[in-house]
Amino acid sequence: MALAVIVSVLALTILSLVRVNVIIAILAAGLIAGLMNGESLVSSLEVLVSGMGDQAGVALSYILLGAFAVAISYSGITSMLVGYLLRVLKDMRTFTVLVIAGIASLSQNVIPVHIAFIPILIPPLLHMFDRMQIDRRAVATALTFGLKAPYIMIPIGFGYIFHQTIQQAMESNGVSITINTIAKSLFIPGLGMVVGLLFAVFITYRKNKRPLPTEEHEEKTDQLLQKFTAERFSRKHGLTLVAIIVTLFIQAYWKDLVLAALAGLTLMFIFKVVPFRKGDRVVTEGIAMMGTIAFVMLVAAGYANVLTQTESVSALVDASSNYLGDNKALIAFVLLLVGLVVTIGIGSSFATVPILAALFVPICISAGFSTMAIAALIGTAGALGDAGSPASDSTLGPTSGLNADGKHNHIWDTCVPTFLHFNIPLFIFGWVASLVL
Structure with a gap:
């Protein structure tokens, strides 16, 4: 019955917001839905x-990419990048923030290391931020942009996982769609994030952020500059780039992210960039970084299966059709609002897609939305709330780097700024996309 979906989603949201472990929250919501039916x-x-098996391939690719990210960090290539930034970006405040957004964007598609680069890249730059009087909220916004916008708009790396998750979730609910079509449908919502980033950098946080740097800050910055500029390009860095290129080629040619990640990880060991004796440590650290997200996605797929198999969704479709009628603007607004609430509770856009698709697809078909409009709604609703959620890796990652010296608050300096600058434009642009596509 329709009430089962509403009650279970509310239970899921409330449990997540009061910081109950998200896996336990999803399991409880699934059992509630089943019992009420x-x-x-x-x-x-x-x-x-x-229903958990529906996302097994995606979960495995997440874990393997996590291990690959750890292997890349072992190569020292990121230290070279830090040294270059410290040397070149000394006196360019706005450009520095935009460069950080660009580097973060590479972490989702070109070099799929996700949040693994942040603890390496950001802490050494903190003293430089203070000296340049950069508002760390601007940096948090730039990092979250790079962790979200690329996977929304570009079907490569983690973007391929996201788009593939949308594709599989839609197909599980009776709608066929290609990855390329999903990418086209999410272009407009992605532009909303670009607008949010530019607004944050050039308007909200453009002013100097005091206090002024101290002599201690200057001394530490100089020490860090010497440390990281000492790193020189070597054979292992070149072989790391080869492994990254092979990973991208396999993914682009065979459309198989598991095979691509496995190939890249294997090459890192064959090339001896990472010693074979550290294999267990690399894989373990990769699982620690990405394993929770992967398992959340599995359980979320199972929850979506409960909603569909018990026909709770069909009952909700009938009830919502009678209440909302065929007003597409109102329907899209309500669905996006549901996506915002659910994703903030769970903290993972990837994990919420199967849940949202089970709700959205039947309702949208009944209301006459196009296939692209449905994909735009699911993708946008899934991404909504990821920025701004205290439990999201898109906010936890930036805070882990920016708070290395204890001067950055997770809620007020990361969650609130990213929520305001990304969720609002995402909501508006996603809503528009659902009506024009």
């Missing part, structure tokens, strides 16, 4: 577990 506790759990 007359299923027993055991049968509800069986339906949930049976």
